[in-house]
Amino acid sequence: MESGESVVCPVHGAGVGPHRLAGRRLAGVVVSRHHGGTEVSGPIDVWLIDAEGDATLVTAGSDWCLIVADGVPHEGHDAGEWGRVEVARADEKTPFAAHLGETVLAVHEVSEPGNGRRRVDFTFESGDVRCEVLAGELRLSAG
Numbered sequence: 001m002e003s004g005e006s007v008v009c010p011v012h013g014a015g016v017g018p019h020r021l022a023g024r025r026l027a028g029v030v031v032s033r034h035h036g037g038t039e040v041s042g043p044i045d046v047w048l049i050d051a052e053g054d055a056t057l058v059t060a061g062s063d064w065c066l067i068v069a070d071g072v073p074h075e076g077h078d079a080g081e082w083g084r085v086e087v088a089r090a091d092e093k094t095p096f097a098a099h100l101g102e103t104v105l106a107v108h109e110v111s112e113p114g115n116g117r118r119r120v121d122f123t124f125e126s127g128d129v130r131c132e133v134l135a136g137e138l139r140l141s142a143g
Helices: 095-099
Strands: 026-036 045-050 055-060 066-070 084-089 106-112 116-124 127-134 137-142
Touching: 026 095, 045 137, 055 137, 066 116, 066 127, 095 116, 095 127, 095 137
Parallel strands: none
Antiparallel strands: 026 045, 026 084, 045 055, 055 066, 106 116, 116 127, 127 137
């Protein structure tokens, strides 16, 4: 189902509408990543910081929905034998980094009744960024 209306996730609720980012300038991007031994995961969480200083969290839900919520970046932490989670400004490998300083021109959301949000596409002047959950993990891709 594609629309401007979010379908509520039965586990996590509606969160916030990603459409509120339309017309706002992307001023910063912060990500959390799991570091386990020599392996580093893709982003676990992504915070989009707009020019007004508002932070929007994008992450995968436990039921494989895509969560979009208000939230400021948290501190990283040591996970003992499972490694550590580091939280830092996004590097150039994160698709949003290419759009820093640009305004979000449009937001397109895909949801499924009974399952919540599945995908959000953000459109910038120089391209798109897709956020989705695949196999339970947050995936970001340039479009």
